[in-house]
Amino acid sequence: MKREIWKGSEAIAEAAIRAGCRCFCGYPITPQNEIPEYMSAKMPAAGGVFVQSESEVSAINMVYGAAASGIRAMTSSSSPGVSLKQEGISYMVGAELPAVIVNIMRGGPGLGSIQPAQGDYYQATRGGGNGDYRTVTLAPANLQEAVDLMFDAFDIADQYRNPVMILADGLIGQMMEPLVWKEHKPRNLPPKSWAADGRKGRDHNNFITSLLVEAADCEAHNRCLEKKFQEMEDKECRWEEIMTEDAEVLLVAYGTPARIAQTAAEHLRKQGIKAGVFRPITLWPFPARRLREIAEQRSVKVVLDVEMSLGQMLDDVKLAIGECKPVRFYGRVGGSIPTVSEVEKAAAGAYEEVK
Amino acid sequence: MNKEIILSGFGGQGIMSMGKNLAEAGVEEGLEVSWVPSYGPEMRGGTANCTVILSDERIGSPLVEAPSEIIVMNRAALHKFEPEVVPGGTVFVNSSIVPDKVSRKDLKAIYVPCDEIAAELGNGKVANMVMLGAYVGATKALKVETIENMIHEIFTGKKAKLVLLNMEALHRGIECGSCTE
Numbered sequence: 099m100k101r102e103i104w105k106g107s108e109a110i111a112e113a114a115i116r117a118g119c120r121c122f123c124g125y126p127i128t129p130q131n132e133i134p135e136y137m138s139a140k141m142p143a144a145g146g147v148f149v150q151s152e153s154e155v156s157a158i159n160m161v162y163g164a165a166a167s168g169i170r171a172m173t174s175s176s177s178p179g180v181s182l183k184q185e186g187i188s189y190m191v192g193a194e195l196p197a198v199i200v201n202i203m204r205g206g207p208g209l210g211s212i213q214p215a216q217g218d219y220y221q222a223t224r225g226g227g228n229g230d231y232r233t234v235t236l237a238p239a240n241l242q243e244a245v246d247l248m249f250d251a252f253d254i255a256d257q258y259r260n261p262v263m264i265l266a267d268g269l270i271g272q273m274m275e276p277l278v279w280k281e282h283k284p285r286n287l288p289p290k291s292w293a294a295d296g297r298k299g300r301d302h303n304n305f306i307t308s309l310l311v312e313a314a315d316c317e318a319h320n321r322c323l324e325k326k327f328q329e330m331e332d333k334e335c336r337w338e339e340i341m342t343e344d345a346e347v348l349l350v351a352y353g354t355p356a357r358i359a360q361t362a363a364e365h366l367r368k369q370g371i372k373a374g375v376f377r378p379i380t381l382w383p384f385p386a387r388r389l390r391e392i393a394e395q396r397s398v399k400v401v402l403d404v405e406m407s408l409g410q411m412l413d414d415v416k417l418a419i420g421e422c423k424p425v426r427f428y429g430r431v432g433g434s435i436p437t438v439s440e441v442e443k444a445a446a447g448a449y450e451e452v453k
Numbered sequence: 454m455n456k457e458i459i460l461s462g463f464g465g466q467g468i469m470s471m472g473k474n475l476a477e478a479g480v481e482e483g484l485e486v487s488w489v490p491s492y493g494p495e496m497r498g499g500t501a502n503c504t505v506i507l508s509d510e511r512i513g514s515p516l517v518e519a520p521s522e523i524i525v526m527n528r529a530a531l532h533k534f535e536p537e538v539v540p541g542g543t544v545f546v547n548s549s550i551v552p553d554k555v556s557r558k559d560l561k562a563i564y565v566p567c568d569e570i571a572a573e574l575g576n577g578k579v580a581n582m583v584m585l586g587a588y589v590g591a592t593k594a595l596k597v598e599t600i601e602n603m604i605h606e607i608f609t610g611k612k613a614k615l616v617l618l619n620m621e622a623l624h625r626g627i628e629c630g631s632c633t634e
Binding site: 101102103269272273274275276354357358360361362364435437438439 | 473476477480483485486487488489490512513514515516518
C-alpha cells in the first residue's frame with residue numbers, strides 16, 4: 099500500500115467520506131477549518147451534502163435530522179464550538195441516533211487560544227449535555243490512527259445507535275504525516291429499520307424523539323441505554339502499551355502527549371530509568387482494568403499522568419489505580435505543549451521521590 | 454538517520470511549503486516524517502515556522518527542542534532558534550536578509566544569499582527553493598533526484614513553465630550548500 103502524506107484535518111475528512119459519511123454540517127472555527135473546507139470541496143462529488151450552518155447549534159441539529167433519516171452524518175468543531183453542540187449530543191443519545199462528532203481541541207476555557215490543548219476530556223467523557231449518557235470517545239495519537247478510527251467511529255455509532263466522539267488535540271489536526279489507506283472491514287451492522295426515511299410499506303411511522311413524559315417510560319428507556327453503555331464498556335475499550343513489561347515509571351497519556359511521553363520514556367531508559375507508556379485510545383470507555391493490571395506489576399514504582407490540561411484524565415487514572423501505586427501529574431495548559439525534557443524531568447523527579 | 458529541522462521566517466516566504474517539500478521528499482524515500490506548523494493568527498508578514506523530522510525510525514514527539522539543523526530566513530529566526538540547535542548542528546542563513554553571523558562556535562554555518570540568487574534567476578519567489586537546495590546539498594539527507602521529481606510533480610499544466618526556474622534555483626542552492634565543506 100502506498101504511503102501518502104496528509105494533513106491531519108484533511109485526512110480525517112477524507113476518512114469520513116471513505117467511511118460512508120454523506121452529510122457534513124459545521125460552522126468554521128480554528129484549528130479545524132480544513133475539515134469543513136475539505137468537505138465542501140469533496141462531499142458533493144461523493145453524492146453527499148455539505149452545509150455550512152449559521153451556528154454550531156444548528157449544525158448539530160442538522161446532523162440529528164440527517165442521522166434520523168438513516169444516513170451517516172457528522173459534524174466537527176473545536177472546543178468552544180463543541181460546547182455549543184452539547185445539547186444536540188444529549189438529544190441524539192436520548193433519541194438513539196448514530197453520528198460522529200470531531201473535536202479538535204484548543205486552549206480554553208471560553209474562547210481561550212487557538213493552539214493545541216486537552217481541556218475537553220471531562221466534557222467528552224462525562225457528557226457536557228444533560229441526562230445520564232455516554233459517548234464512546236476515541237483519541238488518536240497519529241494520523242494513521244486518526245483515519246483508521248474514523249471508520250470505526252461510524253461503525254460503533256451505527257452498532258449502538260449512539261453518537262461517537264473523536265477527541266484530538268490541535269496538533270493532530272494541524273500536522274502532516276504519512277499514512278496508508280487500509281482496507282477497512284466493516285462490522286456486521288443491524289439494518290436501520292428505525293430510520294425516518296419514508297413509510298416504505300410499514301404499518302407505522304418511525305418516530306424519533308428523546309421525549310418520554312412518563313417517569314416509568316423514561317426510566318425504562320434509561321435502563322435500555324444503560325445496557326448499551328455497559329456493552330460499549332465491555333467491548334470497545336482500546337489502548338496501547340509501550341515498553342510497559344518492565345517499567346518502573348509508568349507514564350499515562352493520550353493523543354500528542356502520549357508521543358511526547360514515548361520519546362521521554364526512550365530517553366529515560368538511556369539514563370537507566372525503565373519507563374513505559376500506557377496510552378488510552380478510548381477515553382470512554384476508559385481502559386481501567388488493563389491500566390490497573392499494569393500498575394500492579396511489581397516493577398512499577400510510580401505512575402505519572404501527562405496531559406495538556408490541569409489533570410482531567412487524572413481522575414480516571416486514579417480511579418483505576420486506587421491506592422495500589424503513587425500517582426503523580428504533569429500538565430501544560432492553554433495551548434502550551436509539554437516538552438520531552440519537561441516530561442523526562444517530571445518522571446525522573448517522581449521516580450526519585452518514591453525510590 | 455534522524456534529522457530534526459526547524460524552518461523559520463516571515464509569513465509569505467514559503468517556509469511552510471519548504472517544510473512540506475522536505476517531508477514529501479522524505480516519504481518518497483521511504484522515511485518516517487512529520488511536519489508541524491506553528492504560526493500566529495496572522496499570516497502574511499507575521500512569523501511562520503515549522504518543524505520537520507526525517508527519520509529511519511518511528512517518530513515519537515513531532516516537536517523538537519534541540520534541532521539538528523535550523524533554516525533561518527529572517528533575522529528574528531536566527532536569534533530565536535540559534536540557542537536551541539544541538540551542539541555540532543548546522544544553521545542555514547538566508548544572508549540576503551539576515552546581516553548577522555552565527556555567533557556560536559560549536560555550530561556549522563552556511564550562508565546562502567537566497568533572495569539575490571532568486572532575483573538573478575528573475576523570480577524572487579524561488580528564494581525558498583534555493584534554500585531547499587542548500588539544505589540538500591549540505592546535508593545529503595535527501596537525494597537531489599527526489600527533489601527534482603517532486604518539482605516536476607508540483608508544477609504541472611499551466612505551471613509547467615516554472616519547472617526550469619525551480620530546477621535552476623534548486624541547483625544554485627545545492628552549489629551553495631555543497632561548496633562550504
